[in-house]
Amino acid sequence: MKKWIDRLLGGTSKETDAAPGPVPAAAVDGDDMAAEIDSAFYRWLAASHGTNAKPEVEEAILAEVLALADDPENASGLVPRIPDLVAQLLNALSDENISSAAVAAEVGRDLVLVAEVIREANSAYYRPAKPIETLDGAVAMLGLNGLRMLLARIAFRPLVRVKVQGVARAVAPNVWRHSERCAFAASVMAPGLSASVFEAYLAGLMQNVGLQVAFQVADRHCEGKVPGSGSFGIELFAASRRLSSVIAQHWDFPADVVEAIAKAGEPDAPDASHLTQALAQGDRIAKLRLLIDGVVIELDDSFVTKGLNGFQRRCLGKLAELAD
Known part of the structure; x- marks a missing residue:
């Protein structure tokens, strides 16, 4: 843990x-x-x-x-326990020097996460000027900190939604x-x-x-x-x-x-x-x-x-x- x-x-x-x-x-x-x-x-x-x-x-x-x-x-x-894939992604995101392309590659390993990231980037909170349809665009919109928070939420869902x-x-x-x-x-x-x-x-x-x-x-x-x-x-x-x-x-x-x-x-x-x-x-x-x-x-x-x-x-x- x-x-x-x-x-x-x-x-x-x-x-x-x-x-x-x-x-x-x-x-x-x-x-x-x-x-x-x-x-x-x-x-x-x-x-x-x-x-x-x-x-x-x-x-x-x-x-x-x-x-x-x-x-x-x-x-x-x-x-419940934390999903292994989420932990692996958070490990990658702990590197402050990681590139957007590398982040997109890590997230792209799981289609469910891809959908979550794109959905988050299009949310009312971020208010994009036009709909974001690509993973690269979503990663750029959220930034490293936004991705960390999104992944933390995904990690905690099974803990509260017992x-x-x-x-x-x-x-x-x-x-x-x-x-x-x-x-x-x-x-x-x-x-x-x-x-x-x-x-x-x-x-x-x-x-x-x-x-x-x-x-x-x-x-x-x-x-x-x-x-x-x-x-x-x-x-x-x-x-x-x-x-x-x-x-x-x-x-x-x-x-x-x-x-x-x-x-x-x-x-x-x-x-x-x-x-x-x-x-x-x-x-x-x-x-x-x-x-x-x-x-x-x-x-x-x-x-x-x-x-x-x-x-x-x-x-x-x-x-x-x-x-x-």
């Missing part, structure tokens, strides 16, 4: 230096606002499968998730949508906080791995349902972040990424790293984007107008352009 992590992180130091940076801003209402957003997001995520679970059932679920966090080897075994039944399977599409948007938003927030762009992106993708395992646990205890209360959701998010962080540590993720995931629930703590703050901001923006898209809140909701600064609101708008 360590080798593919090293490949993912190849050449990231230059990305942070080159990226433009926003002016960071603290959350308006601090922990209370974050808790309210987490509560609303969990209720929306679990709406079709929520039930009025007894307190002892909620406690048993949280205890099992935390127990898994104390047994990272067993916990990581519940998550092949299970019940609640975990039902919520998987929206959990993955949040992961993608969190990764993007965190990477946008990173430069203004002097954090690594790609480590922020990687942390955003990794953060929900534990949540999918946690939904499997909840499903077993509630027989096809999950506790529906927002207060439980807040605690489940916290426990699953801890689980994600220990799995990341077991897989030899960089210590900064592991710490950011573990502490993303406390970005205003005196010892919170810049990467932690970037991840927490990205997480909030992504959750608000999905709540807006799900017609749970409006763009003029106080969660948006008071909870985000101007730069973060622009990022929120940009997330609407990301294709599923």
